[in-house]
């Protein structure tokens with residue numbers, strides 16, 4: 438019996454199946470066809486119901502997706518990207534490969550568990566890193582689609598994969614690219630850098646399960662080489678004291694001290710201090726209410742590439758009030774942070 | 781006009797600040813003819829370099845000075861001989 442039976446209406450099929458002039462096997466197939474057609478209709482109804490539920494709860498489905506893939510490549514001291522793929526980075530004997538894999542996986546977990554975010558783009562994007570980039574390369578960066586890490590020169594800096602805050606910082610540049618889309622100069626540039634420091638530091642504190650009082654608020658502490666330490670530099674930046682002598686890259690502490698054309702790694706000082714002050718004023722964990730306010734301000738409003746620091750400060754004040762309407766201490770802490778830096 | 785003074789700035793560590801410097805110097809004639817041509821075109825129109833990937837962050841830039849003219853260009857537009865001419869130092 439060919440499948441074309443499906444286009445014959447069920448009542449006709451039922452009638453034919455009772456027609457004694459047809460053979461027993463043909464009549465049985467007609468009964469089966471009626472049954473199959475019934476099941477198929479049920480299946481279609483279920484599919485329609487599923488589609489309708491899925492459409493109204495699409496955000497929830499995103500979070501149900503599997504953890505993002507984490508991949509690592511070895512540039513073997515060249516500047517050619519992405520380099521050679523590492524088949525099993527988790528168990529690699531190369532420390533840089535293993536660290537970048539493990540810490541990147543943990544950043545994915547941090548964003549998922551703390552902010553309900555699925556990877557860099559919130560849609561499960563693969564998190565790709567290349568290690569051993571260049572020769573004695575004193576840098577780590579986000580190139581718009583992946584992270585890359587230099588080995589450091591062994592004097593000023595050691596391997597940049599040694600800083601879990603550095604890894605969190607670089608990945609957060611990806612998150613910013615897929616949310617607020619901040620530019621890389623002026624106020625927006627300083628905010629862009631600050632957001633990477635804030636979430637890099639939050640990740641470091643979350644991983645160590647440190648509250649705001651226990652945290653050291655230093656950025657880059659674990660990548661400082663012997664030459665830097667010998668000169669008394671213990672970090673790149675200090676979010677609690679941006680202008681401190683122990684900072685290799687000391688920053689302004691007031692918004693009014695930012696000058697035109699300033700490198701965003703310096704103009705990020707005031708918003709860094711605002712975040713740290715807000716966290717310390719409220720107490721508890723940085724990834725608690727203050728971290729949530731910063732995350733919502735970063736991801737909840739679509740792109741604003743040229744956002745000013747003043748506008749971002751206003752947004753966090755508004756978000757604090759909206760998210761925690763019955764906890765005045767959150768709003769007060771956010772306000773204390775920005776007030777301290779003159780915003 | 782043959783000398784090129786190079787300063788590398790930026791990066792996640794903020795090179796070019798008060799303590800962290802990366803500088804180099806070389807003669808234009810030390811470069812290959814192809815690299816010399818690249819440098820000439822950079823000085824002719826430093827804004828004409830290929831755009832960086834949107835969203836890119838923490839990349840290095842190079843300030844190249846020839847005579848009285850200084851240009852600042854992204855790392856991806858700089859010939860490797862110039863890139864390797866700089867030395868990172870603490871001050």
Ligand SMILES: [Zn+2]
Nearest residue numbers: 630633837838
């Ligand atoms: Zn950065």
